Amino acid sequence: MGFDAARRSRARTASRPERAARRIGVCVALCLTCGWLTAAPEPAVAAEVIWLSFDGVRHDALAAGGLPALGRMAREGGVAQALVPVFPSSTFVNHVTQATGTHPDRHGIVGNRFFDPELGLFDYGNDARFLDAEPLWAAAERQGVRAATFFWVGSETPWRGVAASDRMTPFDGALGEATKVDRILAWLDRPAHERPRLIMSWWHGADSAGHRHGPGSPESLAQLQTQDLQLGRLLEGLDARDFFAHGTLIVTSDHGMTRADEVVDAGVVLRRAGVRARVIHGTAFAHVHLQHPDQADAALRAFEDVPHVRALPLSAVPSALRYHHPTRVGQILLVAEPPVRLGGGRRRAQEFLRKLTAGGAGGAHGYDPAHHPDMHGVLLALGRGAAPGARWGPVRAIDLAATVARLLAIAPPGSSEGEPLPGLAPPRAAAPVPEAAGIRAAPDAAPAP
Numbered sequence: 342m343g344f345d346a347a348r349r350s351r352a353r354t355a356s357r358p359e360r361a362a363r364r365i366g367v368c369v370a371l372c373l374t375c376g377w378l379t380a381a382p383e384p385a386v387a388a389e390v391i392w393l394s395f396d397g398v399r400h401d402a403l404a405a406g407g408l409p410a411l412g413r414m415a416r417e418g419g420v421a422q423a424l425v426p427v428f429p430s431s432t433f434v435n436h437v438t439q440a441t442g443t444h445p446d447r448h449g450i451v452g453n454r455f456f457d458p459e460l461g462l463f464d465y466g467n468d469a470r471f472l473d474a475e476p477l478w479a480a481a482e483r484q485g486v487r488a489a490t491f492f493w494v495g496s497e498t499p500w501r502g503v504a505a506s507d508r509m510t511p512f513d514g515a516l517g518e519a520t521k522v523d524r525i526l527a528w529l530d531r532p533a534h535e536r537p538r539l540i541m542s543w544w545h546g547a548d549s550a551g552h553r554h555g556p557g558s559p560e561s562l563a564q565l566q567t568q569d570l571q572l573g574r575l576l577e578g579l580d581a582r583d584f585f586a587h588g589t590l591i592v593t594s595d596h597g598m599t600r601a602d603e604v605v606d607a608g609v610v611l612r613r614a615g616v617r618a619r620v621i622h623g624t625a626f627a628h629v630h631l632q633h634p635d636q637a638d639a640a641l642r643a644f645e646d647v648p649h650v651r652a653l654p655l656s657a658v659p660s661a662l663r664y665h666h667p668t669r670v671g672q673i674l675l676v677a678e679p680p681v682r683l684g685g686g687r688r689r690a691q692e693f694l695r696k697l698t699a700g701g702a703g704g705a706h707g708y709d710p711a712h713h714p715d716m717h718g719v720l721l722a723l724g725r726g727a728a729p730g731a732r733w734g735p736v737r738a739i740d741l742a743a744t745v746a747r748l749l750a751i752a753p754p755g756s757s758e759g760e761p762l763p764g765l766a767p768p769r770a771a772a773p774v775p776e777a778a779g780i781r782a783a784p785d786a787a788p789a790p
Contacts, residue, residue, distance in 0.1 A: 426710050457669055
Protein backbone atom coordinates (compact mmCIF):
# COMPACT_ATOMS: atom_id res chain seq x y z
CA MET A 342 0.00 0.00 0.00
CA GLY A 343 1.48 3.38 -1.02
CA PHE A 344 1.88 6.39 1.30
CA ASP A 345 -1.21 8.21 0.04
CA ALA A 346 -3.37 5.11 0.23
CA ALA A 347 -2.23 4.39 3.76
CA ARG A 348 -2.99 8.00 4.80
CA ARG A 349 -6.50 7.75 3.37
CA SER A 350 -7.01 4.44 5.17
CA ARG A 351 -5.94 5.93 8.54
CA ALA A 352 -8.21 8.89 7.98
CA ARG A 353 -11.19 6.62 7.35
CA THR A 354 -10.49 4.50 10.45
CA ALA A 355 -9.89 7.47 12.82
CA SER A 356 -12.66 8.20 15.29
CA ARG A 357 -14.87 11.26 14.87
CA PRO A 358 -13.50 12.92 18.08
CA GLU A 359 -9.96 12.42 16.88
CA ARG A 360 -10.74 13.98 13.49
CA ALA A 361 -12.41 16.97 15.24
CA ALA A 362 -9.42 17.45 17.51
CA ARG A 363 -7.07 17.44 14.55
CA ARG A 364 -9.14 20.06 12.76
CA ILE A 365 -9.17 22.31 15.84
CA GLY A 366 -5.41 21.93 16.18
CA VAL A 367 -4.88 22.94 12.56
CA CYS A 368 -7.11 26.02 13.00
CA VAL A 369 -5.28 27.10 16.14
CA ALA A 370 -1.94 26.70 14.43
CA LEU A 371 -3.10 28.81 11.49
CA CYS A 372 -4.45 31.51 13.80
CA LEU A 373 -1.22 31.70 15.76
CA THR A 374 0.78 31.83 12.55
CA CYS A 375 -1.32 34.67 11.18
CA GLY A 376 -1.43 36.58 14.50
CA TRP A 377 -5.19 36.27 14.84
CA LEU A 378 -5.07 34.59 18.25
CA THR A 379 -2.92 36.04 21.02
CA ALA A 380 -2.54 35.30 24.69
CA ALA A 381 -5.17 36.98 26.87
CA PRO A 382 -3.75 40.03 28.69
CA GLU A 383 -3.31 39.89 32.43
CA PRO A 384 -6.32 41.47 34.15
CA ALA A 385 -5.59 45.02 35.25
CA VAL A 386 -5.37 45.70 38.97
CA ALA A 387 -8.48 47.54 40.11
CA ALA A 388 -8.01 51.20 41.01
CA GLU A 389 -7.62 51.97 44.72
CA VAL A 390 -7.74 55.22 46.71
CA ILE A 391 -6.37 55.94 50.18
CA TRP A 392 -7.73 59.21 51.56
CA LEU A 393 -6.21 60.70 54.71
CA SER A 394 -7.59 63.76 56.48
CA PHE A 395 -5.07 65.76 58.54
CA ASP A 396 -7.07 67.74 61.05
CA GLY A 397 -6.46 71.49 61.25
CA VAL A 398 -3.63 71.82 58.72
CA ARG A 399 -3.67 75.27 57.16
CA HIS A 400 -3.08 75.83 53.46
CA ASP A 401 0.38 77.35 54.00
CA ALA A 402 1.68 74.71 56.42
CA LEU A 403 4.09 73.17 53.90
CA ALA A 404 5.95 76.43 53.51
CA ALA A 405 7.57 75.93 56.90
CA GLY A 406 9.58 72.98 55.60
CA GLY A 407 10.71 70.03 57.69
CA LEU A 408 7.93 67.80 56.30
CA PRO A 409 9.67 65.39 53.93
CA ALA A 410 6.74 63.03 53.31
CA LEU A 411 4.31 65.80 52.46
CA GLY A 412 7.09 67.42 50.47
CA ARG A 413 7.50 64.28 48.41
CA MET A 414 3.79 64.22 47.65
CA ALA A 415 3.91 67.84 46.49
CA ARG A 416 7.03 67.21 44.41
CA GLU A 417 6.10 63.91 42.78
CA GLY A 418 2.35 64.41 42.64
CA GLY A 419 -0.11 67.28 42.68
CA VAL A 420 -0.85 69.98 45.24
CA ALA A 421 -3.64 72.58 45.41
CA GLN A 422 -3.19 76.22 46.25
CA ALA A 423 -5.83 75.66 48.93
CA LEU A 424 -8.75 73.45 49.84
CA VAL A 425 -11.76 75.67 50.59
CA PRO A 426 -14.08 74.29 53.29
CA VAL A 427 -17.74 75.11 53.69
CA PHE A 428 -19.19 77.25 56.45
CA PRO A 429 -18.77 76.66 59.29
CA SER A 430 -15.15 75.62 58.89
CA SER A 431 -15.39 73.01 61.64
CA THR A 432 -14.17 69.43 61.83
CA PHE A 433 -17.39 67.45 61.78
CA VAL A 434 -19.12 69.69 59.25
CA ASN A 435 -16.33 69.47 56.72
CA HIS A 436 -15.51 65.80 57.10
CA VAL A 437 -19.11 65.08 56.18
CA THR A 438 -19.07 67.68 53.40
CA GLN A 439 -15.99 66.08 51.88
CA ALA A 440 -17.51 62.60 52.10
CA THR A 441 -20.95 63.54 50.75
CA GLY A 442 -20.08 66.29 48.28
CA THR A 443 -22.71 68.67 49.60
CA HIS A 444 -23.38 71.43 52.15
CA PRO A 445 -24.69 71.36 55.74
CA ASP A 446 -28.18 72.37 54.67
CA ARG A 447 -28.38 69.01 52.85
CA HIS A 448 -26.12 66.63 54.79
CA GLY A 449 -27.36 67.85 58.16
CA ILE A 450 -24.15 68.06 60.19
CA VAL A 451 -24.28 71.74 61.10
CA GLY A 452 -21.57 71.72 63.78
CA ASN A 453 -19.48 69.58 66.07
CA ARG A 454 -22.42 69.95 68.46
CA PHE A 455 -26.05 70.66 67.63
CA PHE A 456 -29.55 69.66 68.65
CA ASP A 457 -31.96 67.62 66.57
CA PRO A 458 -35.59 67.58 67.80
CA GLU A 459 -35.99 63.87 67.02
CA LEU A 460 -32.54 62.37 67.59
CA GLY A 461 -31.44 64.63 70.43
CA LEU A 462 -28.04 66.19 71.02
CA PHE A 463 -25.25 65.52 68.57
CA ASP A 464 -22.07 65.94 70.59
CA TYR A 465 -18.95 65.06 68.60
CA GLY A 466 -20.82 61.93 67.57
CA ASN A 467 -20.41 59.24 64.93
CA ASP A 468 -23.96 57.98 64.59
CA ALA A 469 -24.77 57.86 60.87
CA ARG A 470 -28.46 58.44 61.60
CA PHE A 471 -27.63 62.14 61.80
CA LEU A 472 -26.38 62.16 58.18
CA ASP A 473 -29.06 63.30 55.75
CA ALA A 474 -26.88 62.60 52.69
CA GLU A 475 -25.12 59.48 51.43
CA PRO A 476 -21.41 59.30 52.33
CA LEU A 477 -18.79 58.09 49.89
CA TRP A 478 -18.12 54.77 51.62
CA ALA A 479 -21.80 53.87 51.41
CA ALA A 480 -21.93 54.89 47.75
CA ALA A 481 -18.89 52.70 47.05
CA GLU A 482 -20.32 49.67 48.84
CA ARG A 483 -23.65 50.14 47.09
CA GLN A 484 -21.81 49.91 43.76
CA GLY A 485 -19.77 46.86 44.64
CA VAL A 486 -16.56 48.58 45.78
CA ARG A 487 -15.32 47.44 49.17
CA ALA A 488 -14.58 50.33 51.55
CA ALA A 489 -12.74 50.70 54.85
CA THR A 490 -12.83 53.58 57.33
CA PHE A 491 -10.55 54.34 60.25
CA PHE A 492 -12.20 57.15 62.24
CA TRP A 493 -14.10 59.27 59.74
CA VAL A 494 -17.11 61.22 60.96
CA GLY A 495 -20.31 59.23 60.55
CA SER A 496 -18.63 55.97 59.55
CA GLU A 497 -19.08 53.95 62.73
CA THR A 498 -22.64 52.82 62.06
CA PRO A 499 -24.50 51.86 58.86
CA TRP A 500 -26.01 54.68 56.84
CA ARG A 501 -29.55 53.58 55.92
CA GLY A 502 -28.49 49.95 55.98
CA VAL A 503 -25.15 50.35 54.18
CA ALA A 504 -21.80 50.42 55.96
CA ALA A 505 -18.13 50.15 55.09
CA SER A 506 -17.06 46.50 55.02
CA ASP A 507 -14.21 47.35 57.39
CA ARG A 508 -14.51 50.10 59.98
CA MET A 509 -12.77 50.89 63.23
CA THR A 510 -15.02 51.50 66.23
CA PRO A 511 -15.37 53.12 68.65
CA PHE A 512 -13.49 56.35 68.10
CA ASP A 513 -10.40 56.66 70.28
CA GLY A 514 -8.60 59.99 70.09
CA ALA A 515 -5.62 58.54 71.96
CA LEU A 516 -4.91 56.06 69.18
CA GLY A 517 -1.84 57.15 67.24
CA GLU A 518 -1.17 57.26 63.52
CA ALA A 519 1.37 54.41 63.68
CA THR A 520 -1.52 52.05 64.41
CA LYS A 521 -3.45 53.50 61.47
CA VAL A 522 -0.53 52.95 59.10
CA ASP A 523 -0.18 49.35 60.26
CA ARG A 524 -3.88 48.71 59.71
CA ILE A 525 -3.96 50.36 56.27
CA LEU A 526 -1.04 48.25 55.07
CA ALA A 527 -2.64 45.13 56.53
CA TRP A 528 -5.81 45.89 54.58
CA LEU A 529 -3.77 46.20 51.39
CA ASP A 530 -2.10 42.85 52.03
CA ARG A 531 -5.37 40.96 51.88
CA PRO A 532 -6.35 38.84 48.87
CA ALA A 533 -7.85 40.89 46.05
CA HIS A 534 -11.44 39.89 46.80
CA GLU A 535 -11.09 40.95 50.47
CA ARG A 536 -9.00 44.08 50.01
CA PRO A 537 -10.77 47.44 50.29
CA ARG A 538 -10.42 49.66 47.23
CA LEU A 539 -11.40 52.78 49.17
CA ILE A 540 -9.71 53.56 52.49
CA MET A 541 -10.57 56.72 54.43
CA SER A 542 -8.84 57.71 57.67
CA TRP A 543 -8.81 60.70 60.01
CA TRP A 544 -5.42 61.78 61.42
CA HIS A 545 -4.72 64.22 64.25
CA GLY A 546 -2.84 66.68 62.04
CA ALA A 547 -1.96 69.94 63.79
CA ASP A 548 -5.36 70.77 65.27
CA SER A 549 -4.79 70.42 69.02
CA ALA A 550 -1.44 72.24 68.99
CA GLY A 551 -2.94 74.95 66.79
CA HIS A 552 -5.72 75.55 69.31
CA ARG A 553 -3.32 75.73 72.26
CA HIS A 554 -0.46 77.66 70.72
CA GLY A 555 -1.80 79.24 67.56
CA PRO A 556 -1.16 78.55 63.87
CA GLY A 557 2.42 78.58 62.70
CA SER A 558 3.75 78.02 66.22
CA PRO A 559 6.72 75.71 66.82
CA GLU A 560 4.40 73.39 68.70
CA SER A 561 2.01 73.21 65.77
CA LEU A 562 4.85 72.36 63.38
CA ALA A 563 6.20 69.74 65.79
CA GLN A 564 2.83 68.00 65.97
CA LEU A 565 2.55 68.01 62.19
CA GLN A 566 6.04 66.55 61.91
CA THR A 567 4.94 63.52 63.95
CA GLN A 568 2.17 63.02 61.40
CA ASP A 569 4.62 63.45 58.54
CA LEU A 570 6.85 60.77 60.02
CA GLN A 571 4.00 58.25 59.93
CA LEU A 572 3.03 59.38 56.46
CA GLY A 573 6.60 58.55 55.45
CA ARG A 574 6.15 55.04 56.85
CA LEU A 575 2.99 54.68 54.83
CA LEU A 576 4.72 55.85 51.65
CA GLU A 577 7.47 53.29 52.16
CA GLY A 578 4.87 50.56 52.56
CA LEU A 579 3.01 51.69 49.46
CA ASP A 580 6.24 51.78 47.45
CA ALA A 581 7.05 48.23 48.53
CA ARG A 582 3.64 47.08 47.33
CA ASP A 583 3.84 48.98 44.00
CA PHE A 584 0.64 50.73 45.03
CA PHE A 585 1.14 53.83 42.92
CA ALA A 586 1.01 51.85 39.68
CA HIS A 587 -2.73 51.55 40.13
CA GLY A 588 -3.65 53.55 43.25
CA THR A 589 -3.86 57.14 44.48
CA LEU A 590 -2.97 58.55 47.88
CA ILE A 591 -4.84 61.74 48.78
CA VAL A 592 -4.14 63.97 51.78
CA THR A 593 -6.57 66.74 52.73
CA SER A 594 -7.42 68.79 55.79
CA ASP A 595 -10.82 69.79 57.06
CA HIS A 596 -9.99 73.42 57.87
CA GLY A 597 -7.20 75.82 58.68
CA MET A 598 -6.55 77.88 61.79
CA THR A 599 -6.23 81.54 62.80
CA ARG A 600 -5.32 83.43 65.93
CA ALA A 601 -8.21 84.02 68.34
CA ASP A 602 -7.32 85.34 71.77
CA GLU A 603 -10.59 86.95 72.91
CA VAL A 604 -13.49 84.93 74.33
CA VAL A 605 -17.17 85.87 74.40
CA ASP A 606 -19.55 83.66 76.36
CA ALA A 607 -22.86 84.06 74.54
CA GLY A 608 -24.79 82.46 77.38
CA VAL A 609 -23.61 85.13 79.79
CA VAL A 610 -24.56 87.91 77.36
CA LEU A 611 -28.09 86.51 77.02
CA ARG A 612 -28.60 85.98 80.74
CA ARG A 613 -27.59 89.56 81.45
CA ALA A 614 -30.26 90.66 78.97
CA GLY A 615 -32.87 88.50 80.69
CA VAL A 616 -33.17 86.15 77.72
CA ARG A 617 -33.73 82.48 78.46
CA ALA A 618 -32.16 80.29 75.80
CA ARG A 619 -30.12 77.21 75.18
CA VAL A 620 -26.82 78.14 73.52
CA ILE A 621 -24.78 75.59 71.61
CA HIS A 622 -21.35 77.08 70.95
CA GLY A 623 -19.29 76.30 67.88
CA THR A 624 -16.21 78.52 68.46
CA ALA A 625 -16.81 80.93 65.57
CA PHE A 626 -20.59 80.57 65.65
CA ALA A 627 -23.35 79.56 68.04
CA HIS A 628 -26.96 78.41 67.84
CA VAL A 629 -29.41 80.17 70.11
CA HIS A 630 -32.52 78.10 70.84
CA LEU A 631 -34.95 80.46 72.56
CA GLN A 632 -37.16 79.12 75.31
CA HIS A 633 -39.60 81.94 74.55
CA PRO A 634 -39.72 82.93 70.86
CA ASP A 635 -41.10 86.34 71.77
CA GLN A 636 -37.67 87.18 73.21
CA ALA A 637 -36.03 87.12 69.78
CA ASP A 638 -35.76 90.91 69.53
CA ALA A 639 -34.24 91.14 73.00
CA ALA A 640 -31.70 88.47 72.09
CA LEU A 641 -30.69 90.34 68.94
CA ARG A 642 -30.32 93.61 70.85
CA ALA A 643 -28.13 91.92 73.45
CA PHE A 644 -25.32 91.54 70.93
CA GLU A 645 -25.53 94.97 69.29
CA ASP A 646 -22.63 96.29 71.36
CA VAL A 647 -20.54 93.10 71.44
CA PRO A 648 -17.49 93.66 69.20
CA HIS A 649 -16.83 91.13 66.41
CA VAL A 650 -20.09 89.22 66.99
CA ARG A 651 -23.19 89.41 64.79
CA ALA A 652 -26.57 88.06 65.83
CA LEU A 653 -28.78 87.03 62.91
CA PRO A 654 -32.30 85.65 62.87
CA LEU A 655 -32.33 82.51 60.78
CA SER A 656 -34.24 84.32 58.03
CA ALA A 657 -31.35 86.81 57.68
CA VAL A 658 -28.58 84.21 57.38
CA PRO A 659 -27.13 84.66 53.86
CA SER A 660 -28.28 81.93 51.50
CA ALA A 661 -24.73 81.68 50.13
CA LEU A 662 -23.67 80.06 53.40
CA ARG A 663 -25.95 77.06 52.63
CA TYR A 664 -26.80 76.80 56.30
CA HIS A 665 -30.60 76.84 56.37
CA HIS A 666 -31.17 73.35 57.73
CA PRO A 667 -34.87 73.03 58.56
CA THR A 668 -34.56 71.69 62.14
CA ARG A 669 -31.02 71.88 63.50
CA VAL A 670 -30.12 75.57 63.45
CA GLY A 671 -31.31 77.85 66.28
CA GLN A 672 -33.77 80.67 65.78
CA ILE A 673 -30.77 82.98 66.07
CA LEU A 674 -27.29 82.35 64.69
CA LEU A 675 -24.29 84.09 66.23
CA VAL A 676 -21.36 84.63 63.90
CA ALA A 677 -17.99 85.73 65.29
CA GLU A 678 -15.02 87.33 63.57
CA PRO A 679 -11.37 86.95 64.62
CA PRO A 680 -9.89 87.57 67.11
CA VAL A 681 -13.08 86.63 68.98
CA ARG A 682 -14.16 83.09 69.65
CA LEU A 683 -17.41 82.10 71.30
CA GLY A 684 -16.71 80.17 74.48
CA GLY A 685 -18.92 77.47 75.88
CA GLY A 686 -19.47 77.91 79.59
CA ARG A 687 -17.83 80.40 81.92
CA ARG A 688 -15.26 77.94 83.32
CA ARG A 689 -14.08 76.84 79.86
CA ALA A 690 -13.72 80.48 78.81
CA GLN A 691 -11.66 81.28 81.91
CA GLU A 692 -9.42 78.26 81.33
CA PHE A 693 -8.81 79.41 77.79
CA LEU A 694 -7.91 82.91 78.97
CA ARG A 695 -5.50 81.47 81.56
CA LYS A 696 -3.68 79.61 78.80
CA LEU A 697 -3.35 82.82 76.85
CA THR A 698 -1.97 84.77 79.80
CA ALA A 699 0.51 81.93 80.37
CA GLY A 700 2.06 82.68 76.99
CA GLY A 701 -0.26 80.87 74.60
CA ALA A 702 -1.34 82.48 71.35
CA GLY A 703 -4.65 80.61 70.98
CA GLY A 704 -5.98 79.38 67.65
CA ALA A 705 -9.50 78.81 66.38
CA HIS A 706 -11.47 77.99 63.27
CA GLY A 707 -15.07 77.83 62.15
CA TYR A 708 -15.10 81.30 60.54
CA ASP A 709 -16.54 81.94 57.10
CA PRO A 710 -13.91 80.65 54.62
CA ALA A 711 -15.17 83.05 51.96
CA HIS A 712 -13.81 85.96 54.00
CA HIS A 713 -11.04 84.30 56.00
CA PRO A 714 -8.39 82.48 53.91
CA ASP A 715 -6.77 81.22 57.12
CA MET A 716 -9.64 78.72 57.19
CA HIS A 717 -8.42 77.10 53.97
CA GLY A 718 -6.80 73.67 54.15
CA VAL A 719 -4.52 71.47 52.05
CA LEU A 720 -4.97 69.00 49.21
CA LEU A 721 -2.19 66.77 47.92
CA ALA A 722 -2.35 63.68 45.72
CA LEU A 723 0.24 61.13 44.62
CA GLY A 724 -0.08 58.21 42.23
CA ARG A 725 -2.57 57.27 39.56
CA GLY A 726 -4.20 60.35 38.08
CA ALA A 727 -1.90 62.90 39.76
CA ALA A 728 0.64 64.20 37.28
CA PRO A 729 4.07 64.86 38.82
CA GLY A 730 4.42 68.52 39.63
CA ALA A 731 0.74 69.31 39.02
CA ARG A 732 -0.46 72.54 40.59
CA TRP A 733 -4.13 73.34 41.08
CA GLY A 734 -5.87 76.52 42.13
CA PRO A 735 -8.27 76.60 45.08
CA VAL A 736 -10.40 73.44 45.22
CA ARG A 737 -13.84 73.27 46.83
CA ALA A 738 -14.40 70.73 49.57
CA ILE A 739 -17.62 69.61 47.88
CA ASP A 740 -15.61 68.46 44.83
CA LEU A 741 -13.63 65.77 46.65
CA ALA A 742 -16.26 63.02 46.74
CA ALA A 743 -16.89 63.29 43.00
CA THR A 744 -13.15 63.30 42.32
CA VAL A 745 -12.51 60.14 44.33
CA ALA A 746 -15.56 58.47 42.79
CA ARG A 747 -14.15 59.11 39.31
CA LEU A 748 -10.79 57.64 40.32
CA LEU A 749 -12.67 54.50 41.40
CA ALA A 750 -14.88 54.52 38.28
CA ILE A 751 -18.09 54.70 40.29
CA ALA A 752 -20.91 57.24 40.51
CA PRO A 753 -20.55 59.88 43.25
CA PRO A 754 -22.75 59.83 46.37
CA GLY A 755 -26.43 60.40 45.78
CA SER A 756 -26.60 64.02 47.00
CA SER A 757 -23.20 65.13 45.70
CA GLU A 758 -23.19 68.58 44.12
CA GLY A 759 -19.47 68.71 43.39
CA GLU A 760 -17.54 68.32 40.16
CA PRO A 761 -14.48 66.11 39.71
CA LEU A 762 -11.22 68.02 39.80
CA PRO A 763 -10.00 68.12 36.16
CA GLY A 764 -6.36 67.75 37.16
CA LEU A 765 -6.88 64.62 39.26
CA ALA A 766 -8.21 61.87 37.02
CA PRO A 767 -7.10 58.45 35.77
CA PRO A 768 -5.29 58.44 32.41
CA ARG A 769 -8.46 57.27 30.73
CA ALA A 770 -11.33 58.08 33.01
CA ALA A 771 -13.86 55.29 33.03
CA ALA A 772 -17.55 56.06 32.82
CA PRO A 773 -19.41 55.83 36.14
CA VAL A 774 -20.89 52.45 36.88
CA PRO A 775 -24.53 52.47 35.70
CA GLU A 776 -27.39 51.27 37.82
CA ALA A 777 -27.55 47.59 37.00
CA ALA A 778 -28.22 44.21 38.49
CA GLY A 779 -26.51 43.86 41.84
CA ILE A 780 -26.05 47.61 42.29
CA ARG A 781 -28.48 49.30 44.61
CA ALA A 782 -29.82 52.73 43.90
CA ALA A 783 -28.90 55.48 46.32
CA PRO A 784 -31.39 55.73 49.19
CA ASP A 785 -33.48 58.86 49.35
CA ALA A 786 -31.51 61.78 50.76
CA ALA A 787 -32.37 65.30 51.71
CA PRO A 788 -33.99 67.30 48.90
CA ALA A 789 -32.13 70.14 47.29
CA PRO A 790 -32.66 73.45 49.07
